[in-house]
Amino acid sequence: MPLQPRPITLSLRQTCLYHAYRPRLNSLVGVLPRHRQFSKTVYCPQTAKTAETAVPLRKQLKEEAKQRKKSAKAAGKGNHETNALLDKWELTVGIEVHAELNTAHKLFSTARTSANAEPNEHVARFDIALPGAQPAFQKATLIPALRAALAMNCDIQPRSSWDRKHYFYQDQPNGYQITQYYEPFARNGSLILTLEDGIDPNDIPEPKGSAENTSLTIGIKQIQMEQDTAKTALQPPSTYLLDFNRVSHPLIEIITLPHIHSPATAAATVRKIQSLLRSVDSCVAGMEMGGLRADVNVSVRQRGSTGDNNEYSGVTGLGTRTEIKNLSSFKAVEDAVTAERDRQIKLLEAGGVVEGETRGWTIGSTETTRLRSKEGEVDYRYMPDPDLPPVLISNELVEHLRKTLPELPDSTVLRSLNDFGLSVKDAKTLFSLDDGERLEYCAETIELIQAKPSAQNDGQDQTKVGKLVANWVLHEVGGLLASDGREWSDLTITTEELASLLANLMSKQITARVGKQILQQLYEEDSDERISVDARIDEGNLRLRPISREEYIELAQSIMDENPNMVSAVRDKGQKGKTMWFVGQMVRRAEEGTVEAEKAKEIIEELLFP
Known part of the structure; x- marks a missing residue:
C-alpha cells in the first residue's frame, strides 16, 4: 500500500534541524522551496500531477529539418561578421546524457518504476530517506546498463563501486545522490557518426568529404549508473509539489569526450545515443517523453592557441567551459550550444573573461542564463558509499550479453540498403519512427511485392520497389495517421494489402490517384469488413484503360x-x-x-x- 503524504511547512531553522537529526517520519514530508524562497510554503500531496507534453517524433524531425534548412539558408546569404568570428574561434563541446533505464524496479529498492503511476504511489522507505532505511542494489537493473555500454563499444569493468555526491536540494531527500564517480562500470567507448546522422561536414577529419573518410568518431569517456531525483512541479506563484516516484529510478550517465566542434554535431550525437539505447531496449522513453536529458559543456578558444586550462581528459588547452543543464530536445541542444558559443565569443572579443558556471536554457530564447557558479569535486564532497558493496561483473555475463545484443541501428540501415533497396535517408527515417516498426512494415511489404509473379515477370528493379514502398509508408500512410492524430499502432492496413495495392500500381493496372483512393478506403473501413484490393479494383472498374x-x-x-x-x-x-x-x-x-x-x-x- 503506498505511503500517504501530508503537507508540512518548514522554517529555515526547522529545515536545518531536520537534516541534522533526521527525526523519524511516518509519512512523506514537505520540503523546502528553492533556496532563495525559504519563506514560502511547500506541499507534497499525493494528488498532485504534472502533465507531460509529448511532441510526436515525426513533428520533431520536421521541425529540426526546417531549422537546419533555415540555418543553411542564412549561412548562404553570408553573415560575414559571424563567419569571420567562427573562423577565428574554435568551439569545443562535451556532452553528458542522462537516460532512464528500462527496468521493473528502482536502483536501490524494490519499489516499482512506472511512468503512469499516481504521484507518490511507488515509494519505498529508502527513496524518501526514512531513518534506518538502507539501499539494496537491484542486480537486474545492471542488465540494460550493460547492453547500452556494449552498444557504445565500451570496456566493461570487472569491478565498479558507488559514491555519494553531496548536495542539498528539495528533490533529493537523502542530501546526496548515489553515483559511480570514481569507478564506473564502463569506460573507453565510442560512437561513429556519418553525414546521414546530421553532423556538420566540417567536423569530419581531413580529407573532408572523401570516399575514404565520411565519418566522425566521438569518444565515450565513461558510463556510470546513478539514481534519479524526485520530480518537482511548480504551482504558481511559489508552491512546489514533489512526486517521489522518480527517486532512485535507475539512470545511466554517458559522458563523451570533447570531440564535438559544432552545434549540429552535438545534436546529432544525442540523437545517435538515443537511437542506440532504444535499439537495445535500454531506454524506451526518449527525449520527447522526458526519459533522456542532456547537459552540454561548451568552451571556445582561438584557433591555433593552447587555451587556458585542461579540464577534459585527453584534450589539452581548452577554453574555460560552462555547463548548460537539462536540455530536453535535439533542437534545444543545437540552439543552446549555438547561443552559448556566440555569447562566449562576444565576451572574449570585448576583452572579458569566461567564468566556469552552470547556465540554463529556455526554449525560444536566444541567450543562455546564469544559474550558479560551477561546482567542482570539492563542492560535492564525493566519498565512497559505506552502505553498498562493489559491483562485480563476470566476463561470462558480458560475453552472453554481447552475443545476444539486438541489431544496432547502423546494421539495420545497412541491411535495409542491401536487402530492400532503400535509400540511406529513408532507412534512417523509418528506423527512427515508432521504435523501428515502420521499417519492419516497409521491409515486409517489399518482400511481398517481390514475391508476386507480376513483379518477377516485369523484372522490377529492387531500388525502385524500395523507394516506392518507403514513399508510401512515410507520406501516404503516415499522412493518413497524422490527419486524425492516430498512432502507428492504430493502423489496420496490412502489409499484404499495401503490397497488393503497390504491385497493381507498379504494373500500371491502376493510377496513383486510384491507389490513394483505395488506401483511404482501407484506412477508414473496419478490417473485418474489407474486401481484397484486387476485388475492390475489379468491382469499381478502376483498372487502367489507357487512351491513345x-x-x-x-x-x-x-x-x-x-x-x-x-x-x-x-x-x-x-x-x-x-x-x-x-x-x-x-x-x-x-x-x-x-x-x-x-x-x-x-x-x-x-x-x-x-
Whole structure:
C-alpha cells in the first residue's frame, strides 16, 4: 500500500534541524522551496500531477529539418561578421546524457518504476530517506546498463563501486545522490557518426568529404549508473509539489569526450545515443517523453592557441567551459550550444573573461542564463558509499550479453540498403519512427511485392520497389495517421494489402490517384469488413484503360486553349512549376482510370515547349 503524504511547512531553522537529526517520519514530508524562497510554503500531496507534453517524433524531425534548412539558408546569404568570428574561434563541446533505464524496479529498492503511476504511489522507505532505511542494489537493473555500454563499444569493468555526491536540494531527500564517480562500470567507448546522422561536414577529419573518410568518431569517456531525483512541479506563484516516484529510478550517465566542434554535431550525437539505447531496449522513453536529458559543456578558444586550462581528459588547452543543464530536445541542444558559443565569443572579443558556471536554457530564447557558479569535486564532497558493496561483473555475463545484443541501428540501415533497396535517408527515417516498426512494415511489404509473379515477370528493379514502398509508408500512410492524430499502432492496413495495392500500381493496372483512393478506403473501413484490393479494383472498374496518344494530345490542347493565361505564364514568364496544373486538369477531366500522370506530363511539355 503506498505511503500517504501530508503537507508540512518548514522554517529555515526547522529545515536545518531536520537534516541534522533526521527525526523519524511516518509519512512523506514537505520540503523546502528553492533556496532563495525559504519563506514560502511547500506541499507534497499525493494528488498532485504534472502533465507531460509529448511532441510526436515525426513533428520533431520536421521541425529540426526546417531549422537546419533555415540555418543553411542564412549561412548562404553570408553573415560575414559571424563567419569571420567562427573562423577565428574554435568551439569545443562535451556532452553528458542522462537516460532512464528500462527496468521493473528502482536502483536501490524494490519499489516499482512506472511512468503512469499516481504521484507518490511507488515509494519505498529508502527513496524518501526514512531513518534506518538502507539501499539494496537491484542486480537486474545492471542488465540494460550493460547492453547500452556494449552498444557504445565500451570496456566493461570487472569491478565498479558507488559514491555519494553531496548536495542539498528539495528533490533529493537523502542530501546526496548515489553515483559511480570514481569507478564506473564502463569506460573507453565510442560512437561513429556519418553525414546521414546530421553532423556538420566540417567536423569530419581531413580529407573532408572523401570516399575514404565520411565519418566522425566521438569518444565515450565513461558510463556510470546513478539514481534519479524526485520530480518537482511548480504551482504558481511559489508552491512546489514533489512526486517521489522518480527517486532512485535507475539512470545511466554517458559522458563523451570533447570531440564535438559544432552545434549540429552535438545534436546529432544525442540523437545517435538515443537511437542506440532504444535499439537495445535500454531506454524506451526518449527525449520527447522526458526519459533522456542532456547537459552540454561548451568552451571556445582561438584557433591555433593552447587555451587556458585542461579540464577534459585527453584534450589539452581548452577554453574555460560552462555547463548548460537539462536540455530536453535535439533542437534545444543545437540552439543552446549555438547561443552559448556566440555569447562566449562576444565576451572574449570585448576583452572579458569566461567564468566556469552552470547556465540554463529556455526554449525560444536566444541567450543562455546564469544559474550558479560551477561546482567542482570539492563542492560535492564525493566519498565512497559505506552502505553498498562493489559491483562485480563476470566476463561470462558480458560475453552472453554481447552475443545476444539486438541489431544496432547502423546494421539495420545497412541491411535495409542491401536487402530492400532503400535509400540511406529513408532507412534512417523509418528506423527512427515508432521504435523501428515502420521499417519492419516497409521491409515486409517489399518482400511481398517481390514475391508476386507480376513483379518477377516485369523484372522490377529492387531500388525502385524500395523507394516506392518507403514513399508510401512515410507520406501516404503516415499522412493518413497524422490527419486524425492516430498512432502507428492504430493502423489496420496490412502489409499484404499495401503490397497488393503497390504491385497493381507498379504494373500500371491502376493510377496513383486510384491507389490513394483505395488506401483511404482501407484506412477508414473496419478490417473485418474489407474486401481484397484486387476485388475492390475489379468491382469499381478502376483498372487502367489507357487512351491513345492522339486522345492525350486532344485533351491537353483543349485545356491549353481554355487557359491562355496559364500557357503564357509557363512559356513567357518561365513558371515551369505550373506545368503540373495542366496535368491535374487532364486527370480530373478524363474518365477515371484512363490518364496516367507521367504520360500526361510528357504530352503537356511537348505542347508547351515544341
